[in-house]
Amino acid sequence: xxxxxxxxxxxxxxxxxxxxxxxxxxxxxxxxxxxxxxxxxxxxxxxxxxxxxxxxxxxxxxxxxxxxxxxxxxxxxxxxxxxxxxxxxxxxxxxxxxxxxxxxxxxxxxxxxxxxxxxxxxxxxxxxxxxxxxxxxxxxxxxxxxxxxxxxxxxxxxxxxxxxxxxxxxxxxxxxxxxxxxxxxxxxxxxxxxxxxxxxxxxxxxxxxxxxxxxxxxxxxxxxxxxxxxxxxxxxxxxxxxxxxxxxxxxxxxxxxxxxxxxxxxxxxxxxxxxxxxxxxxxxxxxxxxx
Numbered sequence: 001x002x003x004x005x006x007x008x009x010x011x012x013x014x015x016x017x018x019x020x021x022x023x024x025x026x027x028x029x030x031x032x033x034x035x036x037x038x039x040x041x042x043x044x045x046x047x048x049x050x051x052x053x054x055x056x057x058x059x060x061x062x063x064x065x066x067x068x069x070x071x072x073x074x075x076x077x078x079x080x081x082x083x084x085x086x087x088x089x090x091x092x093x094x095x096x097x098x099x100x101x102x103x104x105x106x107x108x109x110x111x112x113x114x115x116x117x118x119x120x121x122x123x124x125x126x127x128x129x130x131x132x133x134x135x136x137x138x139x140x141x142x143x144x145x146x147x148x149x150x151x152x153x154x155x156x157x158x159x160x161x162x163x164x165x166x167x168x169x170x171x172x173x174x175x176x177x178x179x180x181x182x183x184x185x186x187x188x189x190x191x192x193x194x195x196x197x198x199x200x201x202x203x204x205x206x207x208x209x210x211x212x213x214x215x216x217x218x219x220x221x222x223x224x225x226x227x228x229x230x231x232x233x234x235x236x237x238x239x240x241x242x243x244x245x246x247x248x249x250x251x252x253x254x255x256x257x258x259x260x261x262x263x264x265x266x267x268x269x270x271x272x273x274x275x276x277x278x279x280x281x282x283x284x285x286x287x288x289x290x291x
Contacts, residue, residue, distance in 0.1 A: 021072030075099035095122035120186025126156030147172015153208035169281035
């Protein structure tokens, strides 16, 4: 099984005729993802990568029955693209775009949450992959392999690094979810942890957090109720307070968002915490052996 996406997921690519959208859509198709259409205003009626292109999401969804979309639209226009997908009834929306104006991001995320008809992943995320079935994002599909480990992460690069370590250790993945590094993610750690807890194929979970915010601590409160074992990794332990480190949300403000508070919360919730990414496979194996 998997969470959120599988081989039956029909995907629309918004911005598919652009440079980034076209490149990653081609990679998604090669991986086996069921990309059924693209959307680029003004290019409706054409084809790209062997798929039909529509002017609007509603036209694409009506013609294909797609239930998922992925956004490769430049940041200043990405929020409107997400809300267009929601208005068209798309159930799952992945926003890869970064550099969204913060007022647009607040409007977008809060409207999707309040309406409750669609789930948004991102923005500024690497996407999601169910190995061997569906890839919606920018991750290198060749390093992932099917198996019993669920992963949720704020960092795309750390996801790739840890997944490669897991794969080399013979520990495949059910689904890997990148929630993104912005301060206001459409889907939070706790929501993904709940999905993995309910997924019978997921036997253990790896949660990769970083400095900034309190999303990891909130997930740890739920973690105390979980039956699935968890390995955590927190990046940015040497970051100075007040300095943004990579992601917009990766900043320590006062006494909040510190790596120490996140590591403590993980330990109190019963998780094992890796000091290095290379430690993760060993800790996962230890937990699986005890399960």
